[in-house]
Amino acid sequence: MFKNILIIGCGLIGSSLLRGIVKKKLTKQIYIFEKSKKNRLITKRLFKKVKFLKNLDNKISNMDLIILATPMSQYKNILKNVSKYITDKNIITDVGSTKNNVENLIKNNSILDRNFILSHPIAGSEVSGPEYGNSKLFKNKWCVIIKNKNKKKLRLITKFWKKLGSNTVLMKTREHDNIFSITSHLPHLVAYNLIKTALNFQQKNKNNIIKFSAGGLRDFSRTAASNEIMWRDIFFSNDRNIINSIDMFIKNLKDFKKKIQNKNNKEILKILKNSKKVRKQIIFMKQDVAKPNFGRDDS
Amino acid sequence: MFKNILIIGCGLIGSSLLRGIVKKKLTKQIYIFEKSKKNRLITKRLFKKVKFLKNLDNKISNMDLIILATPMSQYKNILKNVSKYITDKNIITDVGSTKNNVENLIKNNSILDRNFILSHPIAGSEVSGPEYGNSKLFKNKWCVIIKNKNKKKLRLITKFWKKLGSNTVLMKTREHDNIFSITSHLPHLVAYNLIKTALNFQQKNKNNIIKFSAGGLRDFSRTAASNEIMWRDIFFSNDRNIINSIDMFIKNLKDFKKKIQNKNNKEILKILKNSKKVRKQIIFMKQDVAKPNFGRDDS
Numbered sequence: 032m033f034k035n036i037l038i039i040g041c042g043l044i045g046s047s048l049l050r051g052i053v054k055k056k057l058t059k060q061i062y063i064f065e066k067s068k069k070n071r072l073i074t075k076r077l078f079k080k081v082k083f084l085k086n087l088d089n090k091i092s093n094m095d096l097i098i099l100a101t102p103m104s105q106y107k108n109i110l111k112n113v114s115k116y117i118t119d120k121n122i123i124t125d126v127g128s129t130k131n132n133v134e135n136l137i138k139n140n141s142i143l144d145r146n147f148i149l150s151h152p153i154a155g156s157e158v159s160g161p162e163y164g165n166s167k168l169f170k171n172k173w174c175v176i177i178k179n180k181n182k183k184k185l186r187l188i189t190k191f192w193k194k195l196g197s198n199t200v201l202m203k204t205r206e207h208d209n210i211f212s213i214t215s216h217l218p219h220l221v222a223y224n225l226i227k228t229a230l231n232f233q234q235k236n237k238n239n240i241i242k243f244s245a246g247g248l249r250d251f252s253r254t255a256a257s258n259e260i261m262w263r264d265i266f267f268s269n270d271r272n273i274i275n276s277i278d279m280f281i282k283n284l285k286d287f288k289k290k291i292q293n294k295n296n297k298e299i300l301k302i303l304k305n306s307k308k309v310r311k312q313i314i315f316m317k318q319d320v321a322k323p324n325f326g327r328d329d330s
Numbered sequence: 331m332f333k334n335i336l337i338i339g340c341g342l343i344g345s346s347l348l349r350g351i352v353k354k355k356l357t358k359q360i361y362i363f364e365k366s367k368k369n370r371l372i373t374k375r376l377f378k379k380v381k382f383l384k385n386l387d388n389k390i391s392n393m394d395l396i397i398l399a400t401p402m403s404q405y406k407n408i409l410k411n412v413s414k415y416i417t418d419k420n421i422i423t424d425v426g427s428t429k430n431n432v433e434n435l436i437k438n439n440s441i442l443d444r445n446f447i448l449s450h451p452i453a454g455s456e457v458s459g460p461e462y463g464n465s466k467l468f469k470n471k472w473c474v475i476i477k478n479k480n481k482k483k484l485r486l487i488t489k490f491w492k493k494l495g496s497n498t499v500l501m502k503t504r505e506h507d508n509i510f511s512i513t514s515h516l517p518h519l520v521a522y523n524l525i526k527t528a529l530n531f532q533q534k535n536k537n538n539i540i541k542f543s544a545g546g547l548r549d550f551s552r553t554a555a556s557n558e559i560m561w562r563d564i565f566f567s568n569d570r571n572i573i574n575s576i577d578m579f580i581k582n583l584k585d586f587k588k589k590i591q592n593k594n595n596k597e598i599l600k601i602l603k604n605s606k607k608v609r610k611q612i613i614f615m616k617q618d619v620a621k622p623n624f625g626r627d628d629s
Contacts, residue, residue, distance in 0.1 A: 158622040215545030226605040246514030256609035259602035303558035306525040310555035323457040
């Protein structure tokens, strides 16, 4: 499909891309640019044929596809270098979780603006690092691709994600950032703050409550173990939508509190039953497995 | 261990007790009182030797151990009947998630007060019904037993849960209800309200966002599919502690929102890093498995 692919940043996502690309034979040669020596060593051990770029220099112009897979706070510096060397023969894409910030970085640079197709695979884990990479990470997951007037390059990027097993969907930047503030960014923010609330309680009551986390908190702690650099970048990049979703959520919490205080049986049951219906839809849409969870000892 | 055990209510927990008791041979004869015909049929198919009580009548006095495993809103009526027939030879326990409300039901009835040892196994699932019952549900899970001056019966109930594989811990009612408002009740309430927020968004934007739930919302939807009757009862029974925990949580959300607005990098990173440490503790304390989650296709 390509002659040369360059992946910039080889953590969990970069390494999963690398594994998927190699497995599906999507390129003749694969290049990695990765600042961490440890990550380079892990990657080298896995794939002898990978070539590492020491700098983002004129070799860039030979890369048919360049994929940014670093935390988004590094995009600005990377793109400054990349834009010096690319031509209209190259395609750039990324895997960042918010898109308006990336669009802002490229819109005043015509060479980037013409050749950058923004994408966002809805895939990941609470663990980080190339050692956890998985060639199937993108399989049967959505990959959002941001609409672009360059139809040819849009088709090529769409084909690339499909080859990795993803279901692709086209969106506008605004729509993307709005939707994922609710389905992804708010849940993560909530998980982090639930854990913080438990820590506050523990400090105040001098009581080890973490050990009783199996009743619910445990499940949130997995989400709240996600990479802190990645999530700080998301919270800062999509701040307006996220703040709106926090406000919507706090309003619901306050309403629910009032319903508890008034022992509003009917309304509470309605909310709880509606949640169950959403769960059924999520399973029906194959976003999760139906298999119930009985805690750590189920098998 | 016992001659006759009666389980009142044979849903997920009741059926798991039944299976565990039969497997560990903790009684000569097991009795079930269950109002739902469907649940009785499922139970009968599984265990031919189970006897069903049609009414809570004088047969009660022959039961060495009586276990309440219904939603807590049914306790009052059940205990009215049970208290007519029990003597100091019987022991009663329950599996309810809040304890102050149960204590209030029994404290003015001396025969109940003398023979009721309150317990709460920290085990369950998002699914309901006897068909999901599992003899190992309580294995390696905490079971909280409420302190009681009747040391003999307290020892017997402790032994009972240990035989089912639980790790037991003694608590005061007040301590129990306070701790679990944070580690269990708040996380469930938050999950229900996250799903509600997503539904509100979907209605407002006429946009199907549920299908993009793999980025975080999905994991909360499992918790938010838990039994609505059970959870309504918990929210109403432990209202004061739960309202306090909602307030603590909203305060943290508002602080976090301010930190996003002020781009307070250092503070945000600190909260995110602390969460990751709690996750490590939870795994260390064997409240969850370390195995990372990569979404529905991991295996």
